[in-house]
Amino acid sequence: MDKLVIEGGVALRGDVHVGTAKNSVLPILAATLLTSEPCRIVDAPRLRDVNTMLRILPALGVQCERDADGSITTRVVDESISEAPYELVKTMRASVCVLGPLIGRRRRARVSFPGGCVFGPRPIDLHLKGLRALGVELDIESGYIVAHAERLRGASMYLGGAFGPTVTGTANVLMAAVLAEGVTHIHMAACEPEVQDLANFLVAMGADVRGIGTPVLEIHGVDELHGATYRPVPDRIEAGTFLAAAAITGGDVTVRSCRPEHLRAVLERLEAAGCRLEIGEDWVRCARRGRIRAADITTLPYPGFPTDLQAQFMTLLTLADGVSVVTEKVYPERFMHVAELARMRARIRKEHHIAIVEGTEFLSGAPVLASDLRASAALVMAGLVAEGETEVRRVYHIDRGYEQIEVKLAALGARIRRTEDDEGV
Numbered sequence: 001m002d003k004l005v006i007e008g009g010v011a012l013r014g015d016v017h018v019g020t021a022k023n024s025v026l027p028i029l030a031a032t033l034l035t036s037e038p039c040r041i042v043d044a045p046r047l048r049d050v051n052t053m054l055r056i057l058p059a060l061g062v063q064c065e066r067d068a069d070g071s072i073t074t075r076v077v078d079e080s081i082s083e084a085p086y087e088l089v090k091t092m093r094a095s096v097c098v099l100g101p102l103i104g105r106r107r108r109a110r111v112s113f114p115g116g117c118v119f120g121p122r123p124i125d126l127h128l129k130g131l132r133a134l135g136v137e138l139d140i141e142s143g144y145i146v147a148h149a150e151r152l153r154g155a156s157m158y159l160g161g162a163f164g165p166t167v168t169g170t171a172n173v174l175m176a177a178v179l180a181e182g183v184t185h186i187h188m189a190a191c192e193p194e195v196q197d198l199a200n201f202l203v204a205m206g207a208d209v210r211g212i213g214t215p216v217l218e219i220h221g222v223d224e225l226h227g228a229t230y231r232p233v234p235d236r237i238e239a240g241t242f243l244a245a246a247a248i249t250g251g252d253v254t255v256r257s258c259r260p261e262h263l264r265a266v267l268e269r270l271e272a273a274g275c276r277l278e279i280g281e282d283w284v285r286c287a288r289r290g291r292i293r294a295a296d297i298t299t300l301p302y303p304g305f306p307t308d309l310q311a312q313f314m315t316l317l318t319l320a321d322g323v324s325v326v327t328e329k330v331y332p333e334r335f336m337h338v339a340e341l342a343r344m345r346a347r348i349r350k351e352h353h354i355a356i357v358e359g360t361e362f363l364s365g366a367p368v369l370a371s372d373l374r375a376s377a378a379l380v381m382a383g384l385v386a387e388g389e390t391e392v393r394r395v396y397h398i399d400r401g402y403e404q405i406e407v408k409l410a411a412l413g414a415r416i417r418r419t420e421d422d423e424g425v
Ligand code: EPU
Pocket: 023, 026, 093, 094, 121, 122, 123, 124, 125, 126, 127, 128, 161, 162, 163, 164, 165, 166, 167, 168, 169, 190, 194, 307, 308, 330, 331, 332, 373, 374, 401
């Protein structure tokens, strides 16, 4: 098991490029189950979660090849299999994205129920509700979702839940509906750029999807989809993490190959925290001098502030001049980083889904444990600015969603290295 060792105190400077979005690539790879023709996903990031999907797809009869340039070519060679086993699904919740395309194309699926995760319960009732509306018969047997459908019929449905729309739920229902008979309306569809990206990939495959990027998706079923070549959108969460890292270290960083229009809420909060921004067509420059200003943050579905950047921005606010209130409205229990940040001298009080962050003058390096992907990024950010040395353990979490984060940070001047963690955990 690896750990990252960081010597804090260097202001990051320079340019950094972000990769394509993990949360686009995963459902897009699942969508390749919908055609017998080859598909090519250009510039797919080399991430643990993508590698997990590249183990699940072959188990479902899809040949996958990765080229030297990072592109992935898929081709379905066996459509008789419909089971996604527990051993693979348990390692990554996004594996549930194979449910929709399996039902859409093969009309049956047996997919291990994904279960909870470290930041609270993550139900899939809305996925199942939407699929049932299309005529799918579903049951839970021995920990598996067992689904079959003689015919899929277009339907009108409302997919909002207590915490708003669902990203992978919208993806699953969309992927089944593209091959259903007739017209489907998904009301309260997720509008995240990654859902838009999946819809655009499906259109490139010959699907008829309208209202992309709005809360009402209209899908006209077609008989068949064909292969497609597609480049997914840049990762807005990776971009936001580097911008926040520039801000917390008082540096001056230009994040390149990004889509600033996907980052509106994030850029607005960086300015509120006292950063100076310059925004180009596909780049954002973020610089900070002077003290970080306190700013309140409320996570919301897109285009609101993303929950996937909550931990990183909370870390930024630990050094602000005043008190900030961070309200988590997407995953009310996503606060695993709070206790670890406290080990580094942060002052944070948690009340249900709200964290009150009292800014402090400095953070102090410490050994800390990464609990999940975004929390790990937040701890690395804290290490970049803390006095002394920080060791972030269990970094396999960070490798799920950030490609070579230590290499990119080191190129910006950070003193960071990856070593083997011989103490084990
Ligand atoms: N929800 C339900 N019922 C459902 C599905 C979701 O009540 O059937 C609730 C969830 O409990 C949560 C809210 O709805 O409170 C939103 O959950 P959503 O379904 O949108 O999350 P997800 O699709 O499981 C994706 C990302 C997450 C990201 C969330 C929110 C992928 C593979 N994962 O998860 O990304 O946090 O949307 O934007 O796209 C990450 O990358 O670190 C990550 C966790």
